Amino acid sequence: MQKQIIFFSDETNVQQEVAYYDAIIELRRDFPSEVENMMVFTKDEGKKYFDSLQIEKSPAIIVVYNDEIVANINGIASKEQIMEPIANVLK
Numbered sequence: 001m002q003k004q005i006i007f008f009s010d011e012t013n014v015q016q017e018v019a020y021y022d023a024i025i026e027l028r029r030d031f032p033s034e035v036e037n038m039m040v041f042t043k044d045e046g047k048k049y050f051d052s053l054q055i056e057k058s059p060a061i062i063v064v065y066n067d068e069i070v071a072n073i074n075g076i077a078s079k080e081q082i083m084e085p086i087a088n089v090l091k
Contacts, residue, residue: 059075
């Protein structure tokens with residue numbers, strides 16, 4: 001079973017998402033198939049999943065594997081703060 005990346009976008013605050021986009025671009029290089037299958041939700045689409053997926057606010061990125069959240073980054077974060085936990089679980 002493949003690990004699933006899910007990105008929750010906050011299109012109203014694009015400035016906060018820059019680090020997420022930068023991290024996703026770099027992760028695509030190292031984990032092309034996982035990033036290719038990434039699911040993306042807008043803030044409104046994703047709100048219904050926030051509680052069940054332990055998301056406090058968007059932007060956020062999580063990795064799910066075997067129905068468990070194995071990485072979870074919420075809100076303002078640097079590219080490195082986003083990449084490190086995601087890369088560790090995708091290895």
